[in-house]
Amino acid sequence: MDHLEHLADLLPTYYARLFPFPDYYRWLSYGNVNTFSHREFSFTLEDDIYLRFQSFKSLKELELEIKRLLPFKIDIGAVYNVNPKDYHKGANFIPVERELVFDIDMTDYDDVRTCCSSTDICSKCWKFMTLACKILDSALRLDFGYKHILWVFSGRRGIHCWVCDSNARTLTTTERGAVAEYLQIIEGGQYMKKKVNLPGDKIHHSIKRALEMIEAVFVPFCVEEQDILGTDERMENFLQIISDDDARQELKTLFGQYNSSKDRWNIFVKYIQNKKTTGDKKWYQYRHLIEEIMLQYAYPRLDIAVSKGLNHLLKSPFCVHPKTGKVCIPFTANTVDKFQPDNVPTITTLIEEINEFDLKDKTEQETYDLNAKKIKDYKKTSINKSLRIFQEFLWNLSNERKDSRLKQNDEKMDF
Amino acid sequence: MEYTKKRRLTIKPKSNGLEDIYQHDLQMYDFPPRGELLLTEFEQLAKERLRLLQHVENNAVRTDLKTPEERKQNLSTALTKDGLKYYAHLLYAKSCNSPTETDLEYRRKDHISHFILRLSYCFESDNLSWFINQEVEFFKLRFSSLDKEGVEKLLNTHKIDCQQITLEEKDKFREELHLSTSSARIKNIDVTEFYKVPFHKVTDLVRSRRVYLNQGIAFIPQADLVSLFASYFKKNLYDGMPEARMSIGRMYGDERITSCLKSLNNVVDKISVVWTTDTTPVDKLDELSKTSYPLCMRILHEALKTHHHLKNSGRMQYGLFIKGIGVTMTDALSFWKTEFTKKIDLAKFDKEYAYSIRHTYGKEGKQTNYTPLGCPKIISSSVSAGEYHGCAFKHMDQNSLRQKLFNYGVPAATINEIADLAREQNYLGACTAYFKFIHKRMPDKLISHPNVYFAESRVILANNATELENKDRLSQSGRFTSPGLASPSIGTPRNIDKGIGTPLRNTMTPKRDRGSMSSTKMGRTNMTPVRTARATPKRIETHLNDDDIAQLMSEDM
Numbered sequence: 001m002d003h004l005e006h007l008a009d010l011l012p013t014y015y016a017r018l019f020p021f022p023d024y025y026r027w028l029s030y031g032n033v034n035t036f037s038h039r040e041f042s043f044t045l046e047d048d049i050y051l052r053f054q055s056f057k058s059l060k061e062l063e064l065e066i067k068r069l070l071p072f073k074i075d076i077g078a079v080y081n082v083n084p085k086d087y088h089k090g091a092n093f094i095p096v097e098r099e100l101v102f103d104i105d106m107t108d109y110d111d112v113r114t115c116c117s118s119t120d121i122c123s124k125c126w127k128f129m130t131l132a133c134k135i136l137d138s139a140l141r142l143d144f145g146y147k148h149i150l151w152v153f154s155g156r157r158g159i160h161c162w163v164c165d166s167n168a169r170t171l172t173t174t175e176r177g178a179v180a181e182y183l184q185i186i187e188g189g190q191y192m193k194k195k196v197n198l199p200g201d202k203i204h205h206s207i208k209r210a211l212e213m214i215e216a217v218f219v220p221f222c223v224e225e226q227d228i229l230g231t232d233e234r235m236e237n238f239l240q241i242i243s244d245d246d247a248r249q250e251l252k253t254l255f256g257q258y259n260s261s262k263d264r265w266n267i268f269v270k271y272i273q274n275k276k277t278t279g280d281k282k283w284y285q286y287r288h289l290i291e292e293i294m295l296q297y298a299y300p301r302l303d304i305a306v307s308k309g310l311n312h313l314l315k316s317p318f319c320v321h322p323k324t325g326k327v328c329i330p331f332t333a334n335t336v337d338k339f340q341p342d343n344v345p346t347i348t349t350l351i352e353e354i355n356e357f358d359l360k361d362k363t364e365q366e367t368y369d370l371n372a373k374k375i376k377d378y379k380k381t382s383i384n385k386s387l388r389i390f391q392e393f394l395w396n397l398s399n400e401r402k403d404s405r406l407k408q409n410d411e412k413m414d415f
Numbered sequence: 416m417e418y419t420k421k422r423r424l425t426i427k428p429k430s431n432g433l434e435d436i437y438q439h440d441l442q443m444y445d446f447p448p449r450g451e452l453l454l455t456e457f458e459q460l461a462k463e464r465l466r467l468l469q470h471v472e473n474n475a476v477r478t479d480l481k482t483p484e485e486r487k488q489n490l491s492t493a494l495t496k497d498g499l500k501y502y503a504h505l506l507y508a509k510s511c512n513s514p515t516e517t518d519l520e521y522r523r524k525d526h527i528s529h530f531i532l533r534l535s536y537c538f539e540s541d542n543l544s545w546f547i548n549q550e551v552e553f554f555k556l557r558f559s560s561l562d563k564e565g566v567e568k569l570l571n572t573h574k575i576d577c578q579q580i581t582l583e584e585k586d587k588f589r590e591e592l593h594l595s596t597s598s599a600r601i602k603n604i605d606v607t608e609f610y611k612v613p614f615h616k617v618t619d620l621v622r623s624r625r626v627y628l629n630q631g632i633a634f635i636p637q638a639d640l641v642s643l644f645a646s647y648f649k650k651n652l653y654d655g656m657p658e659a660r661m662s663i664g665r666m667y668g669d670e671r672i673t674s675c676l677k678s679l680n681n682v683v684d685k686i687s688v689v690w691t692t693d694t695t696p697v698d699k700l701d702e703l704s705k706t707s708y709p710l711c712m713r714i715l716h717e718a719l720k721t722h723h724h725l726k727n728s729g730r731m732q733y734g735l736f737i738k739g740i741g742v743t744m745t746d747a748l749s750f751w752k753t754e755f756t757k758k759i760d761l762a763k764f765d766k767e768y769a770y771s772i773r774h775t776y777g778k779e780g781k782q783t784n785y786t787p788l789g790c791p792k793i794i795s796s797s798v799s800a801g802e803y804h805g806c807a808f809k810h811m812d813q814n815s816l817r818q819k820l821f822n823y824g825v826p827a828a829t830i831n832e833i834a835d836l837a838r839e840q841n842y843l844g845a846c847t848a849y850f851k852f853i854h855k856r857m858p859d860k861l862i863s864h865p866n867v868y869f870a871e872s873r874v875i876l877a878n879n880a881t882e883l884e885n886k887d888r889l890s891q892s893g894r895f896t897s898p899g900l901a902s903p904s905i906g907t908p909r910n911i912d913k914g915i916g917t918p919l920r921n922t923m924t925p926k927r928d929r930g931s932m933s934s935t936k937m938g939r940t941n942m943t944p945v946r947t948a949r950a951t952p953k954r955i956e957t958h959l960n961d962d963d964i965a966q967l968m969s970e971d972m
């Protein structure tokens with residue numbers, strides 16, 4: 001794909017006719033002008049020119065500047081105590097607010113996905129993202145009580161999650177770190193083969209919930225489709241997770257007696273269950289092993305440094321990915337099963353759609369001589385659906401603001 | 416606390432009702448002390464509290480001490496030995512409602528000395544977070560000594576917001592409470608009282624997934640109340656700092672007090688001795704990695720040499736370490752460049768990596784002078800797939816650790832010893848055992864920082880070399896001391912600290928104000944970051960790393 005070549009030509013139209021400036025402003029102001037004007041934006045222009053600490057007093061100012069600079073990438077940073085553009089060099093420049101964000105990138109799955117590697121993705125490995133989205137979304141809602149969660153496609157091979165509840169936006173670094181680590185189960189570097197260790201005899205309710213979602217798809221998805229025990233190399237990687245030398249050897253022999261990944265998985269499960277029930281003296285290290293392995297292969301892999309910092313920048317929704325040309329569109333956890341990166345509209349197709357529509361519209365007008373009706377440009381394109389998701393998210397946010405204002409008024413009335 | 420310039424520091428007539436003031440063995444320090452104090456007592460109390468906190472810090476590094484009881488025992492022994500009996504007493508105090516004269520006197524000392532150190536530590540963010548970390552640690556240990564009455568009294572006095580759950584709630588969430596609360600905390604759900612608190616009040620329980628969460632509410636068993644109190648205590652300390660700074664302002668002009676406060680601070684500054692004065696040439700690193708590096712750094716060095724790449728956290732850990740052992744920035748740049756360009760082209764290196772290397776030397780971005788990471792930071796680092804940093808004894812599994820040691824020529828018996836210590840989570844012990852094997856003797860100091868390890872190693876190897884010269888004998892440990900390296904001119908440590916043990920800092924001590932890096936609550940209220948003008952636009956996307964590095968350095972432990 002070579003969108004990069006044309007991107008500079010397409011961006012003027014994209015920003016002029018498709019980028020949803022008013023909704024974008026409604027989102028980032030959260031009903032308060034200062035929240036918007038103290039927000040850091042950063043732009044990456046053509047040729048990697050990088051502008052940090054941009055900020056804008058109004059929707060108009062933002063819109064004009066974006067249309068003037070035509071950024072290849074827009075990042076959103078924190079809301080500061082003062083406006084970043086004028087004061088970021090000042091002595092008292094402090095981030096005060098920021099959505100709680102999560103970044104999940106397919107490259108972190110390279111040791112468990114077998115269909116693709118590095119920047120490539122396909123519909124098979126996209127299922128890792130689908131699962132990650134569902135697991136995180138339910139933990140954020142049920143465990144932490146967050147309601148305003150915006151999921152965004154990162155433009156190429158990952159997803160971003162923006163938790164926008166007001167009590168999430170004001171979390172401190174320590175608190176963000178705690179949430180991120182609570183949700184991070186897979187840990188360990190090159191020299192730590194077993195990356196999930198569940199302590200104690202019981203399994204935490206949050207992990208249990210995740211396991212239920214994983215178990216429902218594990219065999220068809222990981223064991224069969226990803227074929228995690230299909231080759232010698234994959235079996236070797238799998239066996240390294242088992243720390244006990246004897247068990248590893250025995251399993252290796254057992255695996256040799258079967259041909260398919262599924263049969264090998266089944267015999268593995270049987271072998272471990274047997275260890276647990278027959279009172280093997282090492283049963284303790286096997287008590288959660290099956291669960292731990294499923295988690296290692298399928299639980300969300302988070303880049304938690306992104307989540308911990310207040311001032312960490314994250315790519316904005318509705319950016320266009322400069323390599324793929326795809327738009328970073330929002331989606332929801334409820335419909336994530338239907339989301340396919342291949343179907344994400346690219347800047348090229350969107351602009352074609354507008355042109356087609358205009359052409360058709362013009363012909364119709366000529367034919368029937370009707371009054372020209374103004375239709376919003378995005379409604380003419382396949383980005384329409386994503387925008388409706390975004391608007392619904394905004395609607396929920398503003399409803400809650402109204403509710404809390406009413407509540408405050410009620411409280412005042414009491415006096 | 417206010418002071419006048421008289422010889423005796425007085426504000427208000429001394430109240431005799433110590434019993435009214437000090438109702439509890441464990442204090443939240445939410446009001447400043449009143450009364451008068453001799454300057455000599457002022458100084459003595461301050462110095463003793465500082466020693467206390469240093470002991471607390473040393474104690475906290477001991478990952479081999481698992482239970483609060485073991486930790487308290489160890490700390491108590493150290494305190495008693497150091498003549499700080501009253502702190503040892505307070506460590507075990509239960510809250511006792513009818514305090515003796517001595518009890519009250521101890522409580523008074525505790526109160527006053529805490530506030531003196533507040534004054535001394537309230538200005539600099541690094542010092543402050545060190546001070547608060549130690550105070551919180553000491554608080555937690557003391558909290559674990561309280562009896563039921565003691566806990567309840569503390570809850571009531573400080574009106575800590577937490578609600579006991581009803582029987583209906585307990586029945587409703589019985590299964591979840593059972594699953595998500597550590598077994599050690601709840602022997603029997605029916606006789607355990609649970610409290611509801613907002614999750615952000617018990618971040619340590621959330622972080623380690625040891626608590627049941629529902630809609631942002633944490634259900635904590637009685638035994639975990641310590642987390643709630645500790646976070647209340649910590650917030651209290653941070654919130655009290657502006658007032659401490661103001662009191663200092665009022666004391667301006669009293670030379671003796673200000674110089675005393677300053678001296679307290681200096682002690683701590685000298686503690687984190689890790690720098691090496693002399694320049695270490697990069698062509699010696701291969702050899703040094705075998706003779707004088709701790710295992711974590713040897714592995715990073717090896718990974719870099721093998722893969723010609725290290726991910727960000729690995730670059731930070733190793734890059735700061737070699738900065739600390741005296742590799743100049745120019746040398747460091749060429750060192751990283753030589754390795755990285757075996758895999759990527761020069762332009763990419765310059766664009767993506769050179770900046771962050773200069774940054775660690777304080778030459779780019781916020782110009783913060785970063786200090787090498789210490790063991791607590793390294794041990795607590797998070798390590799992901801494809802990464803090699805962290806503590807070798809914590810972040811390597813047994814098989815990988817054993818294999819690695821075997822490859823490095825460590826004999827089987829020693830491998831067993833080291834691997835067992837690692838499995839028992841005695842990381843410092845394992846590191847020391849590795850040191851002992853390499854040097855054929857124990858280090859003189861507690862190994863609590865990779866650069867301390869290195870410094871110790873260089874001293875021993877230099878002494879060996881001198882001895883050998885004196886005796887004009889051939890090297891017997893030639894395997895580990897090449898003549899070039901054993902010469903004291905490379906990497907000789909300066910300022911071997913003669914303080915108590917080897918206190919180490921959880922947070923680093925860069926020379927410049929790093930206020931801007933702290934995004935904690937404290938950071939929001941009072942920091943004065945020093946930023947230098949940065950010309951925009953710049954072509955370096957990796958500016959983003961500023962924040963990652965800052966993040967890494969400023970995180971709470």
Ligand SMILES: [Zn+2]
Binds near residue numbers: 113123125
């Ligand atoms: Zn794929």
